[in-house]
Amino acid sequence: MAMRRLEIGGGKIEEHAAVTRFSIPPTSSRAYADSMWFNYHGLRRTDFPNKPTTRMTLRARFSHEADELGGTAGFGFWNDPFTLSGGGLLAAPNCVWFFAASPPNDQYLCEGVQGWGWKAATLKTHWIIAPLAAVGIAFAQIPFLGKPIMKIGRKMIAAREKLIEAKMTEWHDYSLVWEQNQATFAVDGVTVLISPAPPQCPLGFVLWIDNQYAIASENGKFKFGMIEHEEERWMEVERLEIGD
Secondary structure (H helix, E strand, C coil): CCCEEEEECCCEEEEECCEEEEEECCECCCCCCEEEEECCCCCCHHHCCECCCEEEEEEEEECCCHHHCCCEEEEEEECCCCCCCCCCCCCCCCEEEEEEECCCCEECCCCCCCCCEEEEEEEECCCCHHHHHHHHHHHHCCCCCHHHHHHHHHHCCEEEEEECCCCCCCCEEEEEEECCCCEEEEECCEEEEEECCCCCCCEEEEEEEECEEEEECCCCCEEEEECCECCCEEEEEEEEEEEC
16 A cells, blocks of 8 residues: 655654654644655545554554653544645544643543543544534633533544553554444454444544644643654554555
């Protein structure tokens, strides 16, 4: 499968024998850095190339654990909801992926699962969520309304998440099988999450590391930005396979 490369703000993608390293340099909170592979360049979301049943396997390790990652990273499938490239409109997010986020990231989507960390996750939403979200965010800023509004919002989406105990800084085998009515995630052959509610719409493959954060907290706080750090961050991968 042909992959498109994206290197922003000093981000680099380098191949060393069988290993590909995705890195971002030391950054400030005013600059965005990203290195990424993706397979949906120029396509409308309805034409994104992956759909159930799809299997993904790879080996990966990271320079830092989730609490010190200084941004987000991961691999899997999503609908690129926050750009206009997929048909000229923003979209409600849908994903099936392994996702890492460090503080101050706080994306509280599932009851009882913290809003940051190294996770296996699926998120299935309806298109109506996008316009309703703007209204919900506005009302969530009213004192004492944030937490109940966010609780209502979580009931309107189908999200499943599980924190992964395996150390990110060590090599592990990751796999996911995305089927019509189920998504199964495994680390080193051991199942860590079976989600009964994955999205069924076409999605694109993405693999990335960046210095971004997003907050959609349990109490209705919303914020986006970049994280400053003084050391290089990287993710190394090998043996990537995507197929039916």
